[in-house]
Amino acid sequence: MIRSPFLAIVAGFLAGCASGPTIDYSAVLQAAPECCKSFAEMKFEALAANSWTTTDISPSAPAFLFREGKSYFKSFSLPSAASKGVLRVKSFSIYPDSLYHGHLFLPRFTFLDARYSITRTIAPRLRENRPVIGNTAWEGEIPMQAGESFLVVHTGSVERATEVRMYDPDVGAVYVHMPRGGGVLIGNPKGNRVVPIGPTGKLELQIDTK
Secondary structure, three states, rough: OOOOOOHHHHHHHHHHHHHHHOOOOOHHHOOOOOOOOOOHHHOOOOOOOOOEEEEOOOOOEEEEEEEEEEEEEEEEEOOOOOHHHHEEEEEEEEEOOOOOOOEEOOOOOEEEEOOEEEEEEEEEOEEEOOOOOOEEEEEEEEOOOOOOOOOEEEEEEEHOOOOOEEEOOOOOOOOEEEEOOEEEEOOOHHHEEEEOOOEEEEEEEEOOOO
């Protein structure tokens, strides 16, 4: 017998994969147990400088109640040379159910000092990059600063309420991107579709110190 609401939702998620309904990732997140009560209790992976790190923020990731709302997260320890570089990020649109039931993860970055105190939290403005070959990515960067030892990647209620539009090749027009309210419309709006913002996603991160 399943007694946990989280396990019940996950069981429904697994059963639904066979029939193909859209997954309610937000409901799965809200039912997920919180991993810890403070940043100091998190487990940090080393983030290397000058190389891309791919990370999946999924229902198997730990969840934490941030000031900006509950979120899955990944936590990293920063290299010693990080303060001289730039954090580069790519967030990929993912399609777990089908092409039109996918979503995008808009990240927020919380930086911590050596005592696990917050130094700043930033949701960078992202721009769409549609390569000729490969998946569309939303890219951005954040200048690093001294005194920061750890990085926590998550999202918040503001990010999940943000509207992002992307180019739809089936309609044939250019994209609209409204990352923080406001944006630019180019071309026929019927050629764009809203990309749902979700609590899970695939990211690539790089501390560029060159």
